Each structure stands twice: as structure tokens, then as C-alpha cells.
Amino acid sequence: MTQLLTPSRRTLLGGLVAAPFVLTGRARAQLSFSEFPFSLGVAAGDMTPDGFVIWTRLAQQPLEPNGGMPMKPVTVDWEVATDEDFRQIAAKGQEQAWPELAHSVHVDVAKLKPATRYFYRFKCDGLPSMVGSVTTLPAPGSMVDKVRFAAVGCQHLEHGWYTAYRDAARQNPDFMFHYGDYIYEYHDPWPRDREGLPITPVRRYSRPTPMSLEDYRVRYADTKLDGDLQAAHAVCGWYCTYDDHEVENNWASIYDQENDPPEMFVYRRRAALQAWYEHMPVRCKPTADGLVDFHRRVDYGTLARFHYPNTRLYRSDQPCGDNFKPDCAARHAPGQDMLNAAQWTWLEEGFRSSRNAWNIVPQQVMVCIPDRREKGGSQPIYNMDSWGGYPAAQQHLLEIFAKAPGGNVLVVTGDEHRNYANDLILRDKVVASEFVSTSITSNGDRADDDNSANMLANNSFVKWINDQRGYVMTEVTREGCTGDYRTVETVTKRDAPVASAAKWAVAAGKPGLVKA
Numbered sequence: 001m002t003q004l005l006t007p008s009r010r011t012l013l014g015g016l017v018a019a020p021f022v023l024t025g026r027a028r029a030q031l032s033f034s035e036f037p038f039s040l041g042v043a044a045g046d047m048t049p050d051g052f053v054i055w056t057r058l059a060q061q062p063l064e065p066n067g068g069m070p071m072k073p074v075t076v077d078w079e080v081a082t083d084e085d086f087r088q089i090a091a092k093g094q095e096q097a098w099p100e101l102a103h104s105v106h107v108d109v110a111k112l113k114p115a116t117r118y119f120y121r122f123k124c125d126g127l128p129s130m131v132g133s134v135t136t137l138p139a140p141g142s143m144v145d146k147v148r149f150a151a152v153g154c155q156h157l158e159h160g161w162y163t164a165y166r167d168a169a170r171q172n173p174d175f176m177f178h179y180g181d182y183i184y185e186y187h188d189p190w191p192r193d194r195e196g197l198p199i200t201p202v203r204r205y206s207r208p209t210p211m212s213l214e215d216y217r218v219r220y221a222d223t224k225l226d227g228d229l230q231a232a233h234a235v236c237g238w239y240c241t242y243d244d245h246e247v248e249n250n251w252a253s254i255y256d257q258e259n260d261p262p263e264m265f266v267y268r269r270r271a272a273l274q275a276w277y278e279h280m281p282v283r284c285k286p287t288a289d290g291l292v293d294f295h296r297r298v299d300y301g302t303l304a305r306f307h308y309p310n311t312r313l314y315r316s317d318q319p320c321g322d323n324f325k326p327d328c329a330a331r332h333a334p335g336q337d338m339l340n341a342a343q344w345t346w347l348e349e350g351f352r353s354s355r356n357a358w359n360i361v362p363q364q365v366m367v368c369i370p371d372r373r374e375k376g377g378s379q380p381i382y383n384m385d386s387w388g389g390y391p392a393a394q395q396h397l398l399e400i401f402a403k404a405p406g407g408n409v410l411v412v413t414g415d416e417h418r419n420y421a422n423d424l425i426l427r428d429k430v431v432a433s434e435f436v437s438t439s440i441t442s443n444g445d446r447a448d449d450d451n452s453a454n455m456l457a458n459n460s461f462v463k464w465i466n467d468q469r470g471y472v473m474t475e476v477t478r479e480g481c482t483g484d485y486r487t488v489e490t491v492t493k494r495d496a497p498v499a500s501a502a503k504w505a506v507a508a509g510k511p512g513l514v515k516a
């Protein structure tokens with residue numbers, strides 16, 4: 001009996017062809033798997049000029065305990081080729097998928113050619129995975145004219161379909177930057193439409209609020225079964241970071257939002273960060289203390305230097321009661337910081353030594369600090385979970401930007417569930433601009449509040465706001481950076497139209513956003 005599990009020679013996104021996958025009677029006899037073990041897809045990330053990390057996780061029953069896998073290591077073969085039919089093999093090997101790490105596989109592939117597109121796949125017991133594609137970075141010091149990357153994140157599964165991901169995949173970017181909230185730890189008990197009326201969510205997470213490692217793993221499995229998300233991983237490599245919802249809303253270092261004892265919260269954080277590692281194509285591993293720190297620096301030829309700080313793991317607790325609040329003394333207290341000393345040194349050194357045309361800072365929470373007071377409000381209101389809760393740290397960051405050789409600095413952010421185009425001001429001068437990407441689905445088709453027009457009126461450095469779902473595609477050239485704010489008409493219906501809501505640009509040597 002022949003069982004066809006995926007359509008053979010299925011063309012994925014114009015050019016990427018999935019290998020034929022047919023379970024023949026003979027192959028089945030050789031298998032220890034009852035189900036396709038690669039149902040969570042494949043991914044690549046953390047590209048360097050000579051390599052990248054490729055990822056998969058064996059899970060024949062992804063929503064069951066331990067992914068339906070035996071409690072023993074499983075050998076996985078991997079291949080990297082320059083052609084999608086795997087005739088020109090550039091590298092291959094074997095890796096153990098360990099039950100301790102949910103049978104995830106992270107292969108750090110090296111000694112490849114720069115600026116070269118590769119195809120990769122895994123095999124287990126002769127069964128091939130789907131095929132992914134990833135491009136190595138340009139050689140160090142090489143003259144590169146252009147790079148395009150999508151800023152994606154905030155993808156609450158229950159809030160909608162991942163249509164924006166398929167659009168991002170079709171745009172064929174060089175890479176994707178994930179700014180966090182790959183999973184959400186909370187269920188939405190009362191999903192609502194634009195009018196605030198109840199709706200049936202398009203789908204549900206399969207377990208209640210996660211506390212254990214196993215619960216977090218199932219959250220990722222719920223998410224990674226999505227075909228649009230798998231497509232976005234298949235077309236290019238990603239640089240992944242986490243924000244708060246990979247653990248819990250608005251956590252900060254060892255503090256959770258309920259003020260539980262930190263010595264208890266760190267157990268939950270350890271489980272959550274391990275699960276993040278197990279499901280991301282990243283090089284950083286959990287330490288013995290249960291920390292996972294992704295901060296790293298990447299040069300894209302001489303065109304751009306990308307600095308990826310970690311704004312969640314080391315920060316002080318949010319001041320003034322967290323969330324959207326008026327100013328208070330704790331916001332200005334000595335030591336109220338977003339990064340730790342080691343990261344500040346790393347960031348300063350990264351900027352000081354950069355000779356690239358652009359310095360780009362993809363990170364998690366908004367650097368711009370707008371006054372969010374509602375109409376008629378008597379005092380400024382700030383988002384204490386963003387850099388707005390850490391004004392001295394924000395000034396420190398802007399001082400680093402102001403000293404950047406050439407002055408070309410761009411920040412790319414998520415978290416707000418709202419598109420923004422911001423200028424970042426230090427002593428009345430624009431020292432950088434910030435593209436804030438909305439969310440793939442989070443908030444569904446609703447806006448967080450109806451304060452956008454008011455915020456634009458009260459904050460001259462906020463140039464544009466939009467409350468739709470989507471992502472930002474940024475194109476960087478020596479002449480300038482352009483952010484294309486792609487938005488989806490609705491996330492509650494499948495395959496809704498995606499279009500550009502606006503394009504904002506900043507020219508090299510001329511700080512300040514202009515409409516493109």
C-alpha cells in the first residue's frame with residue numbers, strides 16, 4: 001500500500017521544490033515512525049559569511065507528550081546543497097536528536113561560500129523532511145548594494161491567520177528578523193471583533209497557560225504546525241529574538257508580573273527559554289543557569305552592521321506600576337536600566353568600531369517615548385514596558401547613536417501591535433529613525449485603543465501610525481533605508497489581501513523620515 005503524505009514535486013513559493021515523499025511498503029517496513037516526523041517544519045538562522053544554523057524537531061505526534069517520540073536519542077541525517085534537487089552536496093552529516101531537548105536538532109553548518117543560496121533538508125530512517133533555503137552573508141568587507149529583510153513577530157495563534165507570513169515569504173527577502181512573541185502564554189478568554197463584539201476565534205491553543213517545559217513545547221507545536229509560518233521559514237534564514245510572551249507578559253529579568261517570588265519565577269523562565277531554544281534556528285544555547293541570551297552582532301558586507309541587543313533578560317523591573325502610567329520617581333531611579341553593563345560595552349564597541357554604511361538595531365520594544373495621554377488627559381502617560389520605563393537608558397542609547405560614524409542609524413522594533421514611523425530625538429536633533437512593525441496577528445482586527453490620532457497630535461517625532469496587522473519590509477542601500485509597511489485586510493479570514501499601507505524612508509547623511 002502506498003501512502004502519499006505530501007503532494008510530490010509541490011512547488012513552494014516559486015522555485016523551492018519539496019522533495020517527493022511517498023511511504024512505500026518497503027520504506028514503511030524500515031520505519032520506526034508511525035507518522036511523518038517533520039510535521040513542525042524546518043528552519044535556518046544566524047547566518048554568517050560561511051554558514052548558518054539549520055533546525056528541525058522530530059515530533060510524530062506534536063501535540064502529545066514528548067511529541068510522541070521514544071525517550072532515547074534518534075540519529076538524524078542532514079544535507080546542504082547548492083541545488084534544490086540535492087545533486088551538488090556542499091555539506092552533510094549526522095546529528096543526535098536528544099529527548100532532553102525535545103528531539104530538536106541544531107546543526108551549525110560552516111565552511112560554506114559567502115553570499116550563496118543553499119538548500120537543506122533532514123532525513124530520519126530514510127524519510128526526508130521538507131526543503132528549506134538560506135543564503136550565507138556576504139564576505140567580510142565586501143561591497144554590497146542592497147539588503148531586504150522582513151521584521152515579523154507578535155503572532156498570537158488565536159487572533160488570526162498568518163496570511164502576512166505567506167506574503168513575507170512571497171516577497172523573497174534576504175532574511176527575516178523575529179522581534180519576539182512567537183508564542184503567547186495566555187488564552188484570550190473573550191476574542192472580539194472591531195466593534196468589540198464576541199467572535200469565534202479562528203483556532204485555539206491546545207493547552208491552558210503553560211508553566212512546565214512540556215506545556216511550552218506544545219505551545220510551539222501548536223504554532224509551528226501552521227503552513228504559512230512554515231513557508232516563511234522555508235524561504236530564507238531568520239535572526240530570532242524573544243520578547244515577553246515566550247515566557248510571560250511583561251516579565252523583566254527575574255521578575256514576573258504577579259510579583260511571585262523571583263526564586264520561583266526563574267523555574268518557569270528556565271522552562272520557557274529552553275522551549276524557545278528548542279524551536280528556534282539559533283546558535284545560543286541554554287546555560288547551566290537556564291539563561292538563553294541571543295544578543296549578537298552581524299555585518300552585512302560593508303553595507304550594514306546589525307546589533308541585536310537583548311532588552312528582556314537583564315532589565316530592571318518596570319517602574320511606576322508597569323503598563324501605561326504617569327511618570328514617577330522610580331522611572332528615574334539610579335540603576336533603572338534596560339541592558340546590563342556587558343551589553344552596553346558590547347553595543348558601544350560595536351558602534352565605535354563599525355565602518356559600515358549603516359548601523360541597524362533590530363530589537364524588541366519601542367525606543368521612541370511618546371506621550372500616550374488620552375484626549376483631555378492632564379499629564380503625560382508612558383509605556384513602562386518599553387524604553388519609556390527606562391528614560392536614562394534610552395538617553396544612553398541615543399548618545400551612542402549620536403556618535404555613530406556617518407550618523408546613519410536605524411532601529412527596527414515590534415511589540416506595540418501597531419505600526420509606527422518615528423524619529424528619535426536627542427537635544428532637538430534627529431539621531432536615528434525607528435520602524436515599528438505591527439503584529440502578524442496579535443489583537444486580531446482590532447486596534448489596541450483609539451488613541452492614534454491623539455498620539456500623532458501630541459508627539460511631533462511620531463510621523464505615522466497604523467493599527468492593521470502585518471509586518472515591515474526594510475530595504476537598505478547605500479543611499480538610504482525604506483520601510484514598506486505591509487498590512488493585511490483582515491486576519492479572521494484566510495488568504496485576505498495584503499498591500500502596502502505606507503512607505504517611509506530615511507536618506508543616508510540626512511537624518512529624519514520622509515514619506516517614500
Ligand SMILES: [Fe+2]
Pocket residue numbers: 154155180181245415417439442
Ligand atoms: Fe506581542
